[in-house]
Amino acid sequence: MRTKKSQVNKEEYMFSFIAEQATSGQPVKSFCARHGVASGNWFYWQKKYQQRNLESHNDNGSFTLLQITPDVVGPIESGIFAEYKGMKIYRPVPASFLKELIG
Structure with a gap:
């Protein structure tokens, strides 16, 4: 059974690993291979990292989540492109x- 402290340490390590990859400019797959971490683990922790950041930003009301999808090919069926x-x-x-x- 894991202790809470070891889980917190792992979380801190993986969150710093996620941030390091983001600043490295390297693709996830090669970055993980170089550091001996399975890319599946990296994506799992990235999701947790994003959730943590989203929660902390939503607490102070300063962040609005906006999903931008790739350009639409062809006519827009519904007539509405975006709603905010x-x-x-x-x-x-x-x-x-x-x-x-x-903004």
């Missing part, structure tokens, strides 16, 4: 516009 806080955008706009909108 009740504001509807009916045509494709650049991602930079969406970032300014929520």
Whole structure:
């Protein structure tokens, strides 16, 4: 049975590992292989890392989650391209516009 302290230490290690990979500029697969960590473990811990950051940002109300999907190919069936806080955008706009909108 794992102790809570060992779990916290592992979490701290993996979160620093996730941050290190992000700043390294290396692909996940090669970064993990170089450090002897299975890429599946890396993705598991990345998800936990993102959840932790999302929770901490939501606590102070300063973060809005926005999912940007790849460009749509062909006509937009529903007529609505994006909706944010009740504001509807009916045509494709650049991602930079969406970032300014929520910023």
